[in-house]
Amino acid sequence: MNNNSKSNNHLGRILKQQRVTIPLTLQELAAKSGVSPSHLGRIERGERFPSARILRKIAKPLGFDEGELFTLAGYLPSRSLSVSEPEPGYSSGQLDPYVARVLAQEPISVQRTVLGILSILKSLPRA
Amino acid sequence: MNNNSKSNNHLGRILKQQRVTIPLTLQELAAKSGVSPSHLGRIERGERFPSARILRKIAKPLGFDEGELFTLAGYLPSRSLSVSEPEPGYSSGQLDPYVARVLAQEPISVQRTVLGILSILKSLPRA
DNA sequence: CTTGACTTTTGCCAATTGGCAAATTATACT
DNA sequence: AGTATAATTTGCCAATTGGCAAAAGTCAAG
Numbered sequence: 001m002n003n004n005s006k007s008n009n010h011l012g013r014i015l016k017q018q019r020v021t022i023p024l025t026l027q028e029l030a031a032k033s034g035v036s037p038s039h040l041g042r043i044e045r046g047e048r049f050p051s052a053r054i055l056r057k058i059a060k061p062l063g064f065d066e067g068e069l070f071t072l073a074g075y076l077p078s079r080s081l082s083v084s085e086p087e088p089g090y091s092s093g094q095l096d097p098y099v100a101r102v103l104a105q106e107p108i109s110v111q112r113t114v115l116g117i118l119s120i121l122k123s124l125p126r127a
Numbered sequence: 128m129n130n131n132s133k134s135n136n137h138l139g140r141i142l143k144q145q146r147v148t149i150p151l152t153l154q155e156l157a158a159k160s161g162v163s164p165s166h167l168g169r170i171e172r173g174e175r176f177p178s179a180r181i182l183r184k185i186a187k188p189l190g191f192d193e194g195e196l197f198t199l200a201g202y203l204p205s206r207s208l209s210v211s212e213p214e215p216g217y218s219s220g221q222l223d224p225y226v227a228r229v230l231a232q233e234p235i236s237v238q239r240t241v242l243g244i245l246s247i248l249k250s251l252p253r254a
Numbered sequence: 255c256t257t258g259a260c261t262t263t264t265g266c267c268a269a270t271t272g273g274c275a276a277a278t279t280a281t282a283c284t
Numbered sequence: 285a286g287t288a289t290a291a292t293t294t295g296c297c298a299a300t301t302g303g304c305a306a307a308a309g310t311c312a313a314g
Binding site: 026038041 | 294
């Protein structure tokens with residue numbers, strides 16, 4: 001019902017995605033992180049924005065590096081790089097093999113971070 | 128009267144030290160950072176604890192690296208930058224299927240740009 | 255000493271965060 | 285079906301953040 005819940009919410013989706021992938025319930029994550037399940041739920045659906053203190057608490061239980069989450073939350077910059085999008089979004093549907101090969105050499109947490117950065121860059125009108 | 132102001136306040140002292148060294152007045156720093164001078168003053172004397180958003184705003188005008196300030200504030204443990212060698216750093220050699228799926232929906236030029244971003248992040252100094 | 259300009263601090267306030275407990279919704283188990 | 289159990293969401297609330305404007309403190313020049 002509420003207004004700006006879904007919009008502009010990357011972080012929540014990423015957090016939830018990671019939580020259900022592990023998998024954990026909100027209560028379990030709450031137990032591991034020391035953050036109340038209600039608060040976690042609201043963060044995931046974008047009704048609350050997590051403070052740095054909270055982000056830090058949930059990083060490890062979710063398997064994130066702390067700096068990663070800070071970047072995803074927009075607390076740390078995903079350095080001033082412009083993803084130029086010259087030809088508007090026609091997607092090949094294919095993953096470039098070179099890209100796949102290089103990415104596969106990174107830990108999965110890094111792979112996911114890259115994804116998070118990409119989604120942020122795509123959503124930013126201007127930075 | 129005011130109790131826990133000075134004690135346990137490293138951050139405030141560091142911030143003030145840096146500000147007066149530059150030198151800047153609270154108002155000037157306020158103008159440059161977009162944070163009110165009263166709030167800045169309270170942060171310096173430990174009456175308020177800066178949120179990540181505020182920390183980010185004052186980092187540049189004070190000549191701090193953002194991650195540095197986060198570390199000083201206790202938001203990050205000791206070293207900050209997100210990407211490389213977080214933990215049992217062995218690369219899986221596998222590309223996370225979720226990552227692959229999302230990336231494959233991007234134009235190949237964007238996929239390659241992502242790789243470029245990753246390589247830049249990995250080349251950044253790690254402390 | 256007094257004025258005037260500047261800097262810092264304080265008083266108050268709206269907005270937000272985050273927790274607890276109750277209510278609701280989903281998931282099993284007979 | 286119904287009922288117990290687990291999971292999520294909601295209602296309410298204390299505590300904190302951060303801004304604005306007024307008060308207090310500082311300091312140089314006349």
